[in-house]
Each structure stands twice: as structure tokens, then as C-alpha cells.
Amino acid sequence: MSSFKARVFVHLRPSVLDPAGEATRSATKRLGIDGVTQLRIGKAIELEIEAANKDDARSKIELMSDRLLANPVIEDWTLEFKDEQKALKN
């Protein structure tokens, strides 16, 4: 078994209004920064998982992203692996 670090980024689908993102965008103007034409807020979920190999880890994370981390009705997600850790002894 090896341990893998990954980050799943969950964001609202482009067709779904993000009122929190819009409110934050309006604050950029108050900060004095002009020209921010779009700002949308998502969630980054960092996790570590033990799996036989990277493909196994990927399929487990894909399943949890589809079923738990994101709601596919309103959200999309992307997955990236971080530095792969040393193989665990067992």
C-alpha cells in the first residue's frame, strides 16, 4: 500500500449563480481594485488516502467526489495529486 495526497476542488457549475462570489467581487471594488469581472468561490478538499497504486487511489477519490464531496446537480470537481509519499511498510 502507498499513501497519496490529493486535492479535490469543488466548484459550482457555471450555470449556477454564485451569490457569495458576487458579494466578494463587489468587495474588490471597495478595496480599490477595478476590473475584476468574475469571481466564483469553490471548496478545496485536501486528503490523504492509502491505496494499492495511484490508479486505485484515483478511482476511490473519483467515487467519493461524485457521491460525497460534490453534488453533481449543481457542482463540478477536479482532482489533482500532490507529491507522492514513500511507500508504507506492511
Added chain:
Amino acid sequence: MNIGIIVFPGSNCDRDVRWATEGCLGVPTSFLWHETTDLDGYDAIVIPGGFSYGDYLRCGAIARFAPVLNSLISFVDKGGKVLGICNGFQILTELGLLQGALTKNKNLHFICDTANLSIESTKSSWMNNYKKHDSISLPIAHGEGRYQCSPDTLKKLQDDDSVALRYSDNPNGSIYDIAGITNKNGNVLGMMPHPERACDEALGNIDGKLILSTLLS
């Protein structure tokens, strides 16, 4: 006739529902802890409002994995009546018993108000004491009640006569002013407004009583 109310860590309308069903309508009502799996002997199950599991990740996202909800799916398949109110509606969409999803109100406010509603369908066993286009008002109290679904899903809901309740003055940005929907068979109703808070004359509004009184018929 027996009603079960599912209680999650963070539910906070469970006792209000019991006051409405048992206190106002006289229907024997019990609380069901979310770890139970036995729903035998119940005619209807209510999933109450609140903040199940702190609404971590998304409203209803963690609650949907509670053991009791596996049993709820078989309960629904056998025709049992289920009512999800507010957080209960969010849980039913996460679970897939109802279509679509609920997300942040358009104006980002937690809205605590009385909403005027129109009865859009009386197909559901929960709604058949009303007539189509009846106007009622019920309390609402939510931060994430904006109903969202794809255009295809909306068309299917309309074709199936599954849009149960619509806001007269949309408070939260819900698509098609949707305040409540049913499943195709009509035995599952999810709604953001709180009928249990409008059953006691002492509270000045009993418009919610007809929804819950279907349990007596």
C-alpha cells in the same frame, strides 16, 4: 396511524413537528434516532428542519449516509409517506429521493419570514386536502433554500405534476419559484416552508394543518 420523526445530531424542528402531529392533531408520534434501521409500524416519516451534522460540506450531504435513510428508501418504495421540511427537503434531494438541489439564497440572507404560497399540484397524498391554486401562507426560515435543477429536470417535474408548491413572491431565487416538490408517485414531499409552525391557533396561522392532517384521512 403512527408517525416517526427522524432525529439527526443538529435537528431542531423535531419537537415542533411532534407538537403539531401529536399535540395539535392527536396522532401518536415517536422520535427515531438516525442510527435506527427499523421503520416497521410507521405510516409516515417526517424529516424535520435543522442543521443535521452541522450542515458540514453541504446541507444534507452527510445526513444522507445515516443508517436510517437506507431503510427510508425501502419505506418509500413500499408506498410509505415521507415529508421533508427545510433541512429535511435538502436531505431528500441529497439522497436522490427528490430531484434537484438546494443552495444559497440569492440575496445571501438567512430569511425568516412568512411566505405566500400557491398550491401547484394536489397529486401528492400530502396535498390532497387542498385545491389547485389555493393560496396559503407558511413560515420560512432558511439560508439555503434556492431550488436548482436543470431545464430537463424542471420539464420532467412539470410533466409529472410534481411541482407541489410555488412562492407567490420568490424570496430566495428558486428556479420557477419552487417551494416544494414531490416524487413521481407523490408519496414523498419536500418543502422549504414549515407547516408544523402553522398548526396551532395560538401561533396565529393554521395553514399548515391541512398538509399534516392528510395523515388522519
